[in-house]
Amino acid sequence: MSEPFDLSLSVHRCHIHPWIVCESPSKEGAPDRWAIASRQFAREMVDPPTILAIESVDAIGQPDRVRVKLVGHTAAVVIWEVQRDHLVVACDRIAQLSIASPTVLQVAVGREIPTAGKWALWEFGVAAILRNVEDLPGITPMVRRYFARATHYQDRPST
Numbered sequence: 001m002s003e004p005f006d007l008s009l010s011v012h013r014c015h016i017h018p019w020i021v022c023e024s025p026s027k028e029g030a031p032d033r034w035a036i037a038s039r040q041f042a043r044e045m046v047d048p049p050t051i052l053a054i055e056s057v058d059a060i061g062q063p064d065r066v067r068v069k070l071v072g073h074t075a076a077v078v079i080w081e082v083q084r085d086h087l088v089v090a091c092d093r094i095a096q097l098s099i100a101s102p103t104v105l106q107v108a109v110g111r112e113i114p115t116a117g118k119w120a121l122w123e124f125g126v127a128a129i130l131r132n133v134e135d136l137p138g139i140t141p142m143v144r145r146y147f148a149r150a151t152h153y154q155d156r157p158s159t
Contacts, residue, residue, distance in 0.1 A: 011051060017147065018069050018076040019052040022059030022093075024083065032056055034079055034109055037133035042077075045143040052077075059093055060086055066093070067100060074103050075150030077143065080126075082110040087117045091124055098125035105146045107139065 019042050021035045035056040042052050057065045059080065070076050078097065082090040094106055108121045109130045118129055127146075128139050 015049040016051045016053055018073055019054045020066055020069055020076065021056045021079045022066060023056060023081045024060055025058055033133050034081055037136050038079060041136050045140045046147050047144060050147050060089055063093055066097065070101055070104060075147060077105045077107065080106060080108050082108045082113050084112045084114065091120050094121065094126060095124040
């Protein structure tokens with residue numbers, strides 16, 4: 001049996017990091033697969049005291065919401081759903097975020113990303129490309145290293 005979470009422990013803001021899932025809204029009313037998978041797996045992908053604030057955003061319909069959610073954060077993860085018919089738009093959003101927030105870890109997800117699209121995504125700064133939600137736990141070592149480095153520099157006293 002797991003121990004209950006102790007609410008008396010105070011959490012410093014520097015330990016809370018955004019995990020943003022950019023998924024197109026489903027036309028069939030199906031649940032957002034990547035947001036659900038992120039809520040299921042992401043918290044196990046980081047070590048304490050790191051806490052992930054997982055949010056879902058329609059990056060195609062509201063492109064500025066991703067940048068707004070990242071204001072004030074140097075360490076964050078953005079999961080981009082990339083569909084064949086929105087590949088150019090997704091590459092544009094990823095490139096813009098790479099320029100505006102170069103320390104953010106970006107991951108592209110999608111089943112039908114053509115080879116040329118994958119090369120473009122790598123060039124724009126995507127750290128990983130996943131096909132299925134079941135692949136999400138596979139990037140755990142990368143995410144742990146990313147947050148270990150980010151919090152190491154964040155916890156250092158300023159001179």
